Amino acid sequence: MEQMCTAVFAFLESARPFFQYGKPLQELLPFFVRALGGILPLDALAIVRMEGKKGVCETACWSGAQHLPEALMLRAVNGKEFPKTFDTPFSEEALAALFPEETAGKFSWLALPIACDADALGLLLVGRESGETEWLDREQDFLRLVCAMLGFFFAGKAHCEQQSFHIGVLNAAMDQVKVGLYVTDPHTDAILYMNKFMKDVFKLEHPEGGICWQVLQSGMNGRCPFCPVDRLMADANQNQVFRWEERNTLTGRIYDNSDSLMRWTDGSLVHLQQSVDITDSLRLHKEANYDELTGLLNRRAGKAALADALVCLDREEASLIVGMFDLDRLKEINDLYGHVEGDRALRTIAQEMQRSLHAPDMCFRLSGDEFVVFAPYFPEYKVFIEGAGAKMVLIPPEIEGFQIDFDAFEAAISEHTKGVVVNSPNNPSGVVYSRETLERLAAILTEKSRAYGHPIYLISDEPYREIVFSGFQVPWIPQLYPDTIVCYSFSKSLSLPGERLGYVLVPKQTTDAISVSAAVAGAGRSLGYVNAPSLFQQVTAECCDLTSDISVYERNCTLLTDALREMGYHVVQPGGAFYLFPRSLEPDDMAFSERAKQFDLLLVPGSGFGAPGHVRIAYCVQTDMIQRALPKFKALADSYR
Numbered sequence: 001m002e003q004m005c006t007a008v009f010a011f012l013e014s015a016r017p018f019f020q021y022g023k024p025l026q027e028l029l030p031f032f033v034r035a036l037g038g039i040l041p042l043d044a045l046a047i048v049r050m051e052g053k054k055g056v057c058e059t060a061c062w063s064g065a066q067h068l069p070e071a072l073m074l075r076a077v078n079g080k081e082f083p084k085t086f087d088t089p090f091s092e093e094a095l096a097a098l099f100p101e102e103t104a105g106k107f108s109w110l111a112l113p114i115a116c117d118a119d120a121l122g123l124l125l126v127g128r129e130s131g132e133t134e135w136l137d138r139e140q141d142f143l144r145l146v147c148a149m150l151g152f153f154f155a156g157k158a159h160c161e162q163q164s165f166h167i168g169v170l171n172a173a174m175d176q177v178k179v180g181l182y183v184t185d186p187h188t189d190a191i192l193y194m195n196k197f198m199k200d201v202f203k204l205e206h207p208e209g210g211i212c213w214q215v216l217q218s219g220m221n222g223r224c225p226f227c228p229v230d231r232l233m234a235d236a237n238q239n240q241v242f243r244w245e246e247r248n249t250l251t252g253r254i255y256d257n258s259d260s261l262m263r264w265t266d267g268s269l270v271h272l273q274q275s276v277d278i279t280d281s282l283r284l285h286k287e288a289n290y291d292e293l294t295g296l297l298n299r300r301a302g303k304a305a306l307a308d309a310l311v312c313l314d315r316e317e318a319s320l321i322v323g324m325f326d327l328d329r330l331k332e333i334n335d336l337y338g339h340v341e342g343d344r345a346l347r348t349i350a351q352e353m354q355r356s357l358h359a360p361d362m363c364f365r366l367s368g369d370e371f372v373v374f375a376p377y378f379p380e381y382k383v384f385i386e387g388a389g390a391k392m393v394l395i396p397p398e399i400e401g402f403q404i405d406f407d408a409f410e411a412a413i414s415e416h417t418k419g420v421v422v423n424s425p426n427n428p429s430g431v432v433y434s435r436e437t438l439e440r441l442a443a444i445l446t447e448k449s450r451a452y453g454h455p456i457y458l459i460s461d462e463p464y465r466e467i468v469f470s471g472f473q474v475p476w477i478p479q480l481y482p483d484t485i486v487c488y489s490f491s492k493s494l495s496l497p498g499e500r501l502g503y504v505l506v507p508k509q510t511t512d513a514i515s516v517s518a519a520v521a522g523a524g525r526s527l528g529y530v531n532a533p534s535l536f537q538q539v540t541a542e543c544c545d546l547t548s549d550i551s552v553y554e555r556n557c558t559l560l561t562d563a564l565r566e567m568g569y570h571v572v573q574p575g576g577a578f579y580l581f582p583r584s585l586e587p588d589d590m591a592f593s594e595r596a597k598q599f600d601l602l603l604v605p606g607s608g609f610g611a612p613g614h615v616r617i618a619y620c621v622q623t624d625m626i627q628r629a630l631p632k633f634k635a636l637a638d639s640y641r
Contacts, residue, residue, distance in 0.1 A: 007039050007142055012149075014038055019153050021160040025049060025060035033062050036126075036146065040139055044107065044127035046073055049154055050120060065129055067106070110135050112143055116151035121158075124150065180275035184212050186229050186261070191215060192270060200586050200640070201277075202250065218249040228259045229271050235261075245278070251588070254279045277587065280612060291365040292391060293343055294350035300414060302364020309360075324366070325353075371459075372412060372420040374404055375610030376581060378427050378461070390418065397611040402431040402572050402581070406440060413448055419457040420445065424474060425464040428609050428616035429581035430557070430574025432472045435480075442481035455483045455511040463489035463502070464577040466547040469554045472575035482509040485516065490540050495548040501532050501540050553578045556619040556626050563630050567637045578620040581606065585640045589613055595639070599632040 015035035018028045025047055033045055043065045049058040061073035107127040114122035124147050128135075180198035184191055189211050199207065202216060213220045213227070223229075228242035242259045255275040264270040289301035297305060306322070313320050327349065334342035353363050369390040373381050375397040385392040393412050398405040413420075422441070424433040441458070449456045460477045465488065468474055478484040489502035506517045557574055564571050570583040584592035589605040589612055596603045596615075606614030619626060 011035050011039055011146065021157045025058050029060040029062055040126075040142070041128065042126050043129050044068055044073065044125075046123075046125040047114075047150070048123040048125070049114075049157075050122050051158060065107075068127075106130055108134060110140065110143070112140075112147045114147045114150045114154060116155040119155075121151055121154040180255070180273075180277075182207075182212070182216075182273055183262075183264070184229075184271045184273075186233055186269065186271040189213060189223060189229075192264065198275070201588070203586075203591075216248070216250060220249070232259060232261050232271065233269075253277050253588075254282055292386075294346055294365055296350050296354070297362065297364035298391075299364065299366050299416060302362070302366070305362055305364070309362075369418045370414065370416045372409065372417055373610075374409075374422065376402065376426065376428050376606065376614070377421070377610050378423055379608055381421055381461075393417070394610050399583075399611070399614075400572070402426065402429045403433065403437045404441060406444070409441075410444060413444070413456075415452045417448070417452075417456055418454075419459050421459045421461060422477075423461045425468060425574070425576030426579075427464065427577055428579045428604070428606070428611075428614075429572060430577040430579045431572060431581075432468065432474055432575030435473075435475045438475055438477060438480050442477075445481060445483070449483070457510075457516070458484045459487065460484055461487045463487070463492040466493035467550055467553060467578065468576040469550070469557065469574070474576070478505075478507045478509070482507070483511050485510065485520070490544065493547050494540065494543055496536070496540075499532055499536050499540075501536060552623065553620065556621070556623055559623065559626055560617070560619050560630075564633060567634050569633075569637065578618060580617040580619060581609075581611070581614050582617070584613055584615050585637060587613055589615055596636055599636045599639075601629065601632050601636060 015032055018031040018035065020028060029045075029047070032047070036042065036045070044061075044063045046059065046061045048056055051057040059074060061070045063070045063073055106129060108130055109125065109127045111123055111125045113120060114124055124143065126143065178197055180195070180201060182191055182194040182198055191207050191210050191212055194204070194207050199205070204215065207215050213222065213224050217224060226244065226246060228244065232240060232242065240260065242257075244257055244259075245254060246257060247254050254277070256278045257276075258274045260272050261269055262272050289298060290296065291298045296302075309320060312318070327346070330342055330345065333345055350363070350365070357363060369388075370393050371381075371385045371390055372393045372395060373385075374395045377394070382392045395405055395408050395412055420441070422433065422438075424438075425431065426433075445456050445458060458477065458481050462474070465474050478486065484507065486505040486507075487502065488505070489500075491497055491499050491501055494501075504520045506513050506520060510516055556578070557580070560580055561571050561573065564580070564582055569585070571580060574580060584606070586592050589607055593603045593605045593615055604616040604618075606612055606616065609616065
């Protein structure tokens, strides 16, 4: 017994490097052979690891005999069906079946099971060349102890691999989540983990180990003053969740943060933060609920707040005073001094009214014409609408196809809606509105015009009508909706940029067509437009039935679209115009456009078109320029991998 204990301790001391979970058996096998060979004489050894229904999952072989190569042993062991349970060494017949005939009679083999808690986990196979000492009982007993150690090792190795698999799956899932996630040590503020989405947003490669307030903030000399970690650690139950908002000093974006404590992989307590970028949603909320000119609640939000107040009155049996102010002679100010001074007068009055109120008093603006615009949109629409003293109501983009989000549109249209602007083929996406889309739009406008008792004009801006690719058609909208006003530009169809030649069509069936025509005629003068030179007016008259070479645009479009998609860019198929509007490879399209400049690519951020997270590419250039640009787009995409 004393000799056995001594042998076991000697084996454990020598074989210690073998018992590593993270490395394959074949790599670790020399340590095992050295340790076992120091106690028992042996000429060949094989270890087989099995895992449940998978069967043999790992083998390692060693041979010290010249006529028995290790490769021969591996071929012999691999692919064999081993019994799931056995209590005694293999029979000679079973052992003989494991190896080729050329080894028969040359070796004395001993096979022992490796198990843990009655689960068969593998097989230990040791051999001596014939003529040497046979396997003694004490040697077999020692090897059974070694197999017991291997059983515990295999069980731990299987658990480690399973945990590693689950962690890998979890990391892959976390990297797909479009929410910033990171974990820190609550005592040192060192970053322990950060998901891929957050790394991309903050342009970080290996933030682990860095101090969070140094990595994720700008100009901080210590822990952020708004950091909730101390309050979390002071909570005896450690189950609180702090939710708060911040404008990040590094990105300039506004985040909705949720902070809590959790147990880390080693059992220690760590700090977890989840961050959602709410910049755009706050902007949309403000645009949807506040009058852009005065800063007061708009009609819709004001009426909703008033309705809530009335409900509270019924419940509390209180009273409410409602006042209405009508500003006279505002038109005279606009006509005499211009819309800028008229807007200033409205803002001043609104500010004075707000200053005189006390909570829970409220003030909202009832009047004001509204024009609905669908993103992505041509930015000058906003200038035109606000220049006329109206408000632009922007409908967020339907980014999968850049058609129309009708739920958002129906929620935005109101009795103050005077017009809806569409642009097809679209600048900046090149998308053509389908006939189905326009028919549904016409049906909604017909219904709403009837409900509100006044026409809602559809302004169809069609400068790219003639630049349409194969398989696409631009429906003539006045046939679908009578109250349509069509705007057209020859500068696009004839490739005359800068000449600003076009027309506005008011069809006869349009409601109040004569008045609308007069308003259109007077708009040019009031907005400061001038006539194009007479020479180009005459040139246009001679060429108005012609178009530029559309095939060049289509060839450039196909070349660029196909190539970008192969590189991993998401691109909605354009139907016309000469623009592409792919998604940027990071949420911040401004930062993406700046990064593109490093590759000599000039892209226009989609934020200016009401569609953040996208960029506009113009391909109205020579095809060879597109070809030269493709490697640069590839390099730009590779820089994000």
